[in-house]
Amino acid sequence: MKTNKFLKVVLGLMVTFAVVSCVQDDDYTVPSSMGDEENTNLNSLIASSTEVTIAEALTYFVPGEVTPIVTNVYVKGYVSSSDQTGNFYKEFFIQDSPSNPTAAIKIILNQVDSYNQFNLGRETYVNLNGLFIGEARSGDDVIAIGGKPNLDNEVEALTANQIPTHVLRSQVTEALMPLTLSISQISDANIGMFIEIENAQFSSSLDGEFFVDPMDDFDSSRPIESCEGFGYSYFPLETSSFANFAQQPLPTDFGGTIAGIVSKTYNGSNLVLALNSTDDINFDQAKCTPLDISDFTVVVDEDFQSAVNNTDFDFPGWTNFSEVGSRIWREKTFSGNGYTEFSTYGSGDAENIAWLVTPSIDMTGLDNVFLNFKAAQHHLDSEENTLEVFVSTDFDGTNVLGATWEPVAANLPSQANSWYEFVDSGLIDISEYSGTLYVAFKVVGSGTDLDLDGAYQIDDYKILAN
Structure with missing residues (x-):
């Protein structure tokens, strides 16, 4: 009994000492633990x-x-x-x-x-x-x-x-809260951040595959897919062959969220997502499917199939305007597909800014109206080489810089996407606008700065009502 009392006294002193040692005595003190x-x-x-x-x-x-x-x-x-x-x-x-x-x-x-x-x-x-x-x-x-x-x-x-x-x-x-991003929003600015992709899943075509291909010596890339608008967007998940989950099978039956760190491939050619742990995969939902365009009424549909390759873009009703520099948008075709492209490569201009404005849209009598298009990039090396989307209700059809342009959020291609990979913009709600509406695509680049001489492409422009 005396021994137990002695131990209690000693333990009490130890607890008291531990508490005192953790008390901050000025703004800079860090606990001695x-x-x-x-x-x-x-x-x-x-x-x-x-x-x-x-x-x-x-x-x-x-x-x-x-x-x-x-x-x-x-x-x-x-x-x-x-x-x-x-x-x-x-x-x-x-x-x-x-x-x-x-x-x-x-x-x-x-x-x-x-x-x-x-x-x-x-x-x-x-x-x-x-x-x-x-x-x-x-x-x-x-x-x-x-x-x-x-x-x-x-x-x-x-x-x-x-x-x-x-x-x-x-x-x-601190408890980390992942930054929620869509696949098309991920950029170089997110390198090193803990992010989360919603509506994520692995294709059923990967059934039976592991996080790392047993034939790969160092790492493997597996595409994450996510429903965005009328299609899928993809982003590579890269896993080291030394990860303790390398030979676990990919979860392909369900979808949900996946969180990890944005990084780059060894040679820096592409952005990738790297897991801290498979605990950051929360696939507890049915897999997503893209929207069905048959559920919508197509009000405007331009697929650019009448494009004449390598000519200046001059479709009726469209405005092709150079704000800075000599370049304007061009008509392009590849493998039977027509589209429009703006590229600053070889322009010789220190700065190029070009607008492509759609024909007018009469919003009268339309409810639940959405903008949708597809966009791609190639030779994109910097997030400063931008594509932006705007709408205006006061454009007069001629004076682009005299109009009031409001930016709209869209899923756009980034360096994470492969060259020429068309990304669905998602459904962009424009129902709040009335009267006559115009949509504009604006690209900023350079013909002399090699980091800013990439190209953007637009295809399958639509206005939809539901």
């Missing part, structure tokens, strides 16, 4: 350095170069990727917020099983002074923080000696 040395380093970093946002840190990157950081600045973020399942290796991403992130950056480090220290959602600080920002693989457009440059103008991993003084945890771990 993180380790005294790490606490000291983090407290010192916050007190003596200036915080920059992840978005600001990304601007330090110069394409083709490695940027040394020589000022007392740090960046803070929340861990969005995990190597616990083996699908990431000696790297993790941090994003600027546990929900609705706007920027993310990769940290490459000579450490395996980093999830034990930098777990998902962990608030993490990176002392940038003495580190470098660049690409771990030249030209892949994935900006990373590393420990030193190499002769190929790439950043290399932080060493075991650099990690404890440059990558520091706080006591905070």
Whole structure:
């Protein structure tokens, strides 16, 4: 009995000490459960350095170069990727917020099983002074923080000696809320973010297939499909052959949501989604099917089948206008399909801006009215090479810049899509407009900047009523 009382006293003292040790004595104190040395380093970093946002840190990157950081600045973020399942290796991403992130950056480090220290959602600080920002693989457009440059103008991993003084945890771990995006909304701006695709599924044609093809040495790509408008959109799911779920069968019977990290293929040619865990696949719904156009009344239908290849676009009632530069929209045909295209390649203009405006639409007597079209891209290298969609009720049929144009949200092709892959815009509700309505497609690019000389294509323009 005396022994039990003694143990109770000792345990009570231990609990009291533990509680006292976690009390913050100023704004910078981190609980000592993180380790005294790490606490000291983090407290010192916050007190003596200036915080920059992840978005600001990304601007330090110069394409083709490695940027040394020589000022007392740090960046803070929340861990969005995990190597616990083996699908990431000696790297993790941090994003600027546990929900609705706007920027993310990769940290490459000579450490395996980093999830034990930098777990998902962990608030993490990176002392940038003495580190470098660049690409771990030249030209892949994935900006990373590393420990030193190499002769190929790439950043290399932080060493075991650099990690404890440059990558520091706080006591905070937040629950990550994935950013919900449609497949056509995913872009380079989302690299490193934890995102979720709704209405996602794997095609029944993949029945019996595994996340990784047993014949692949390093990784495999499996297309995620999602219903968007009258068709499917696709996005590659890339899985490492070292992932512990590599030889699990793909779930093809149901659909739902799938969440993961936006990244790039090894050579940077395409955006991909990488899973932290198969727990982020929630296929508990019946698989989706695209909308059936027979359920709608087609008010306007232009399939561009009368296009004359490689001529300036001059369909009756349409307005083809160059705001900046010499290029306008062109008529194109390929394999029997007609469409219209705007390309700045070879224009010689530093900037090209071109509008293609549809004939007028009489909205009188129409209810539940929707805009629908298909769009594709090729040689798209930058999100600044944009395609936008607008509507106007005061366009006079001639003065494009004198009209009031309102942007409308549409599913549009991005770098994640294969070249010439037509993406369904989805049904764009334009029922709120009355009178005479016009739709405009606007592209911004350049004939001298090789990152901005891509092309966009439009096909199967429709106005529908339901």
